[in-house]
Structures are given as C-alpha cells and as structure tokens.
Amino acid sequence: MKQLYYKIFLLGLLCFVGCKLYAYDTEVDGIYYNLIEDTHEAMVTSGENKYFSSVTIPSTISYNGTSYNVTSIGYQAFMECQELVAVTIPDSVTRIHNEAFHNCNNLKNVHFGNGLTTIGQLAFAYCSGIVSLKLPSSLDSIGDAAFMNCYSLQSIEIPDNVFSIGQDAFCRTGLKSIILPQNLSFINEHLFQECYSLEEVITHDGIKGIGERAFYRCSQLKSIDIHNANYIGGHAFEECENLESVIVGDSLTRIFNYAFYDCFKLKSFHIPNSVTYMEDYIFAYCWNMTEISISTGITNIPNNAFCGCSSLESVLIPENVKSIGNSAFNGCTGLTKIQIPNGITSIGYSAFSNCSNLISIILPDSISTIESNLFNMCVSLNSITIPNTVTVIGPGAFHSCI
Structure with missing residues (x-):
C-alpha cells in the first residue's frame, strides 16, 4: 500500500512539474490582469504568452460587467519580453512593481503616465535598448537598481518631486549628465x-x-x-x-x-x-x-591617507594631530620637508618611506619610538633630529638613507 501511495505521489509531482501555472484572473486585448474585487482595481501581470512589439496599457478594463481601474504593473509582469519594443503606461498606474520590465533588452520607448509615484527595484534593469527617459512629475521614489545596466541610457529627466533614489539605481548606465532632483x-x-x-x-x-x-x-x-x-x-x-x-x-x-x-x-x-x-x-x-x-x-592622520601622492610638495600638519598612521605619506616623492608638531605621540611604520626628496626632518620630543621602515628609501635625507625621548628604533627605519 505504501508503494502505491508513493507511485501516486510521484505521478502527481511529475504532472505538476510538467505544467506551468499562470496566476492571472483575466485577459483583455492580449494583456493579463489580476483583479482586486474590493477596490475594483486591476494589476497588469504575466500570462501564457510573452508581450511583444508595442503595448498600450488602458486606464480601465471591464470584466463580467464590472469596470476596474488599472493601477499597477505587477512583479515581473513584462520580465524578459525580448520582443517588446515600446510600452505606454496610463495616468491611472501609480506603481511599477519590482522587476516589472527586467531584462527587456529590446525595449526602446517608455511613455509614463502622470499618476506614477513609485518605480520598484530592478524595474527596468538590463533594458539595454533605452536611450532616454522622461519621468513624470508625480513620481516620488525610484527603487534599488531600477535602471541598473541600462547601458544605452544617455539621458533621464527626474522630477524635483523625487525624494528617494535607491542604491545602484543608475549603476552602469550610459548617462552623460544628470540633474539631481531638489527633494533628494x-x-x-x-x-x-x-x-x-x-x-x-x-x-x-x-x-x-x-x-x-x-x-x-x-x-x-x-x-x-x-x-x-x-x-x-x-x-x-x-x-x-x-x-x-x-x-x-x-x-x-x-x-x-x-x-x-x-x-x-x-x-x-x-x-x-x-x-x-x-x-x-x-x-x-x-x-x-x-x-x-x-x-x-x-587628531589622527589615517593609514595610507596620502600614500603615492608623488606630486605633493608640502603639507601642514595641524597642532592638534596626535598620531600619523602607517604609510600615511609613503611614496610622496615631491616632499622636501615636513614639520611634525610637538604634540604627536605616534608615527606609524613606513609613514615617510620612499619620500625620496625629503631632505631634513625634526622629530618632536613627544615620541618615544621610531617605527620600522619609517624613513626607508629616503635617499636624499641628510639631516634628522632625534629627541632624547626616543628609546626604540625599529628595523629598517633609515634603510638606504644617505
């Protein structure tokens, strides 16, 4: 008996896997919708057939004698519709949900209605055919990665009403210039x-x-x-x-x-x-x-803060700085001199390493240790004042100093 139940279970599972289910309530003129009965609203969704060519979404549809306002475009509704070229969105649509047009790489023209307030995450990501866009004045938020990898997108008009633009929203686009909205x-x-x-x-x-x-x-x-x-x-x-x-x-x-x-x-x-x-x-x-x-x-100049700034000729370290980080000025070959304030108690290793034109330096009596490689390869250094407070000199501190 257990074997029979097991075979029936497997047969049912295979039938489920072999059939693709489409969760939509109705189709009107080639567009699929889910319906919200209580509010008489309709949301554009996906169905058996991919959308192609030009799609114009109506502001209302009729189903079983009842009129529904089309107020949103659902999650992945047009995703990977490779033959979709243009879409017109009515004023009644207030929200484009996440990934709605994701990877529609031949989509070139999008006309937004004036009721739109929200563009969701990844909504137009990888729509590599879009060159320019004008977003409606009603819009107030753009989701994460909404236009990410729209490689051909060169210009976009964002209304001042927009107060939130998610991370990665325009990452790796072809934008040449951008005017940030006043509410951002x-x-x-x-x-x-x-x-x-x-x-x-x-x-x-x-x-x-x-x-x-x-x-x-x-x-x-x-x-x-x-x-x-x-x-x-x-x-x-x-x-x-x-x-x-x-x-x-x-x-x-x-x-x-x-x-x-x-x-x-x-x-x-x-x-x-x-x-x-x-x-x-x-x-x-x-x-x-x-x-x-x-x-x-x-109070601290961080590690490697100016490392490799080879044209830096002079730098004034403020009196209240207490420490200079590791390799902070490493490779600043343009430096000829630097004044270290008396309040500094710590200078990290290699802080002035490879400052090949540094001629002279006076170390303050507030330090007790000269760290390793501190003046390594400072080949022009011919004068250095070391205070009596220094008790430790690290390995390579003056390596290759002439």
Whole structure:
C-alpha cells in the first residue's frame, strides 16, 4: 500500500512539474490582469504568452460587467519580453512593481503616465535598448537598481518631486549628465557606479551625504559641488581619473576610506576644519595632488591617507594631530620637508618611506619610538633630529638613507 501511495505521489509531482501555472484572473486585448474585487482595481501581470512589439496599457478594463481601474504593473509582469519594443503606461498606474520590465533588452520607448509615484527595484534593469527617459512629475521614489545596466541610457529627466533614489539605481548606465532632483537629500550607495560616460552632475544645496561607491569609476566626471554634504562615503569617487575639482564646505564632518583613491588628476583639496573623522587611503595615489589642507578638527592622520601622492610638495600638519598612521605619506616623492608638531605621540611604520626628496626632518620630543621602515628609501635625507625621548628604533627605519 505504501508503494502505491508513493507511485501516486510521484505521478502527481511529475504532472505538476510538467505544467506551468499562470496566476492571472483575466485577459483583455492580449494583456493579463489580476483583479482586486474590493477596490475594483486591476494589476497588469504575466500570462501564457510573452508581450511583444508595442503595448498600450488602458486606464480601465471591464470584466463580467464590472469596470476596474488599472493601477499597477505587477512583479515581473513584462520580465524578459525580448520582443517588446515600446510600452505606454496610463495616468491611472501609480506603481511599477519590482522587476516589472527586467531584462527587456529590446525595449526602446517608455511613455509614463502622470499618476506614477513609485518605480520598484530592478524595474527596468538590463533594458539595454533605452536611450532616454522622461519621468513624470508625480513620481516620488525610484527603487534599488531600477535602471541598473541600462547601458544605452544617455539621458533621464527626474522630477524635483523625487525624494528617494535607491542604491545602484543608475549603476552602469550610459548617462552623460544628470540633474539631481531638489527633494533628494542623499546620493545613495553605488548610485552612479561605473557610469563611464558621466561628465556632469548638477547638485543643489539640499544634498547632505554621498554614499559608498556613489561615483566609483565615473572616469569622465571632472568636477562636483557637494558643499553641504555631511559625509563622503567609502570609495565614493575612487578611480574618477578625470576628477579635477571637488567643492566641499563646513558641513562636512566625515570622510570614509578610499573616498578619492586614485583620482590622479585631483591637484588640491581643502579638508575643512569641521572634519573630525577620516579613514584609511582617502587620497592615496592622487599622483598630481600638489597641495592639501588638513582639518584642525582631526587628531589622527589615517593609514595610507596620502600614500603615492608623488606630486605633493608640502603639507601642514595641524597642532592638534596626535598620531600619523602607517604609510600615511609613503611614496610622496615631491616632499622636501615636513614639520611634525610637538604634540604627536605616534608615527606609524613606513609613514615617510620612499619620500625620496625629503631632505631634513625634526622629530618632536613627544615620541618615544621610531617605527620600522619609517624613513626607508629616503635617499636624499641628510639631516634628522632625534629627541632624547626616543628609546626604540625599529628595523629598517633609515634603510638606504644617505
């Protein structure tokens, strides 16, 4: 008997697997819908057949003598409809759900109705045929990765009503310029990551923060004004190789790791005195940086902060700095001298290693240890003052110093 039940179970399972189920309530003129009886609303969904060519969604449909308002486009409704070229969305639609048009790579034209308020996560991701978009004035939020990998998307108009744009929303698009909406307060994580054609970002006074990797590898970006930002996230402008100008203001308090790593056209940067927290590698390998102004609000220069800034000629370390991190100025071959304040109690290993043009240095009597490789390969160093307070000199501290 158990074997019989087992065979019946297997037969039923095979029948279930062999049949694809489509959860829709009705089809009208080739468009599938789910119906909400209580509110007389209809949501566009998927069905047996893929949508193709041009689709115009009506604002209302009739079913069994009852009229329904079409108010949303459902989850994955048009997903991977490879032959879909154009879609017209009526004013009645207020929401486009997650992945609604995901990977419709031949979709070129989208006309949005004026009732739309929300575009969900991955809604148009991988729609590589879209070149330009105008979003409706009714829109207030754009979900995570909504237009990610829309490689051909060169321009988009975002209404000022939008207050939320999710992370990765325009990651790896072909955008050349963007005007940020007035209601937007934060540039989210990865928002424009690897937008290799992005040259211009027009901001406004309301931008309060720059998320992690927000402009990572935006290699054509030349300048940006973020004068009211409170923080700059990790890797935010990393490898923006044509970035020459960044305007920040006294609202800035935190700069996170790798923020401007390898921005080799950045020549100068003023770290305002309002900054009290900085992380590692923030300006590492900014080869053309000749001038840096360090905030009086910080007490620690982080590890590798200016590592590889080979054009840096001079730097003024504020009096309230207490420590200099490992390899902080490693490879700053343009430095000829540097004044270390008396209050500094710790200088990390390799902090001035490979500063090949450093001629002289006076160490303050507030330090007791010269860490390993501190002046390694400082081949031009001919004068150094070591205070009596120093009790430990690490291995390689003066290796190859003439």
